[in-house]
Amino acid sequence: MSKKIWVHAEVADGKLLNVTFELLSKAHELAEALGKDTVVETTLLGSELEEEARRLAEWGAETVYLVDDPDLQMYSPVTYVPVLAGLATSHGPDIWLFGATAVGSTLGPAVAARLKTGMAAHCVDLRINEGGKLSAYVPSFGGKVIGEILCPDRTPQMASVKPAIFVKKDPVPVKGRIEKQDLSAWKGKLGTGTLKPVNVVRRPPQGMPLNEAEVVVCGGFGVGSRENWQLLEELARYLNGATACTRPPVDEGWSGEYCMVGTSGQSIRPKVYIGFGISGATHHICGMNEAGVVISVNRDEEAPIFQVSDFRVAADVNSILPLLIEAVRPKT
Numbered sequence: 001m002s003k004k005i006w007v008h009a010e011v012a013d014g015k016l017l018n019v020t021f022e023l024l025s026k027a028h029e030l031a032e033a034l035g036k037d038t039v040v041e042t043t044l045l046g047s048e049l050e051e052e053a054r055r056l057a058e059w060g061a062e063t064v065y066l067v068d069d070p071d072l073q074m075y076s077p078v079t080y081v082p083v084l085a086g087l088a089t090s091h092g093p094d095i096w097l098f099g100a101t102a103v104g105s106t107l108g109p110a111v112a113a114r115l116k117t118g119m120a121a122h123c124v125d126l127r128i129n130e131g132g133k134l135s136a137y138v139p140s141f142g143g144k145v146i147g148e149i150l151c152p153d154r155t156p157q158m159a160s161v162k163p164a165i166f167v168k169k170d171p172v173p174v175k176g177r178i179e180k181q182d183l184s185a186w187k188g189k190l191g192t193g194t195l196k197p198v199n200v201v202r203r204p205p206q207g208m209p210l211n212e213a214e215v216v217v218c219g220g221f222g223v224g225s226r227e228n229w230q231l232l233e234e235l236a237r238y239l240n241g242a243t244a245c246t247r248p249p250v251d252e253g254w255s256g257e258y259c260m261v262g263t264s265g266q267s268i269r270p271k272v273y274i275g276f277g278i279s280g281a282t283h284h285i286c287g288m289n290e291a292g293v294v295i296s297v298n299r300d301e302e303a304p305i306f307q308v309s310d311f312r313v314a315a316d317v318n319s320i321l322p323l324l325i326e327a328v329r330p331k332t
């Protein structure tokens with residue numbers, strides 16, 4: 001019997017998120033490892049999504065299970081969880097991948113619980129092991145080790161992966177078809193109580209978006225103070241780049257969580273990454289190891305970040321930051 005790998009396709013403002021295509025690319029890699037008769041399919045829920053469903057079918061989804069209804073315009077667990085769990089019960093996917101986005105991180109585990117299966121969250125890699133099962137890799141123990149998570153006895157084997165962990169490859173030429181499902185088929189099975197959007201408030205972007213910046217200046221605990229953090233931001237501005245951070249600067253209140261890089265933050269691929277006072281924990285590295293050129297400043301010559309750096313500067317942030325700013329400050 002053919003195996004099925006599903007990708008839950010996520011949309012925002014009616015458009016498919018990039019992470020969907022990244023997961024589809026990975027799903028095709030996994031399908032190749034599982035054997036020729038493995039199919040890659042997607043689930044897509046929302047409103048007025050016919051065009052996006054066609055994009056998926058042209059891009060590499062052999063079947064797109066589309067549930068299109070005005071009541072699904074905004075994500076709500078009350079509707080999305082029973083519908084997705086119902087689709088899985090009817091069609092029996094072996095593997096199901098979700099984006100570890102704000103929605104995917106709550107939706108995926110809720111669907112997994114409904115199906116009485118497990119879900120590996122925030123994976124940094126996915127492979128098919130010798131037994132033909134999904135091996136999901138997740139940083140563990142403060143990022144010191146990468147744990148291999150298995151769900152050998154239940155299906156679907158589920159995993160979530162953050163945006164930009166996998167690369168979006170070229171579309172896979174398949175003859176995709178759209179299988180429309182009517183929301184009324186779930187009548188009586190949907191949760192009670194409906195969530196209706198009253199108002200959507202968008203947070204205005206702060207500085208240059210991290211995923212668009214060619215240069216990222218990233219600070220860690222070694223930056224040492226709020227005053228130094230301002231110097232870091234000044235440097236990023238002069239380099240026409242964005243500021244990013246590790247977890248401790250968020251805890252210290254020097255920086256916001258929106259610019260944290262790593263397993264619980266964003267994954268970035270700038271042309272140049274300059275890290276200041278960062279030790280190099282796996283939780284952070286897995287969000288920046290696809291950067292082009294990595295330059296690191298750390299006063300500890302043995303800092304693990306140096307192992308993934310192209311240029312290593314063993315120096316004190318306090319002495320090097322002002323010098324760098326002086327060097328790049330526009331001359332008036």
Ligand SMILES: Cc1cc2nc3c(=O)[nH]c(=O)nc-3n(C[C@H](O)[C@H](O)[C@H](O)COP(=O)(O)OP(=O)(O)OC[C@H]3O[C@@H](n4cnc5c(N)ncnc54)[C@H](O)[C@@H]3O)c2cc1C
Nearest residue numbers: 220221222246247262263264265277278279283284299317
């Ligand atoms: C479930 C979980 C999820 C996590 N997710 C993330 C995540 O998404 N992103 C993330 O970043 N972290 C995350 N973390 C935290 C992560 O494990 C590390 O604790 C964190 O990345 C360490 O940040 P750091 O390198 O800035 O600080 P530290 O590890 O404290 O390192 C500071 C470095 O600065 C150097 N230094 C100190 N003073 C100076 C100076 N004056 N000049 C030069 N160098 C100096 C030191 O030598 C040291 O190497 C997570 C942790 C857990 C448990």
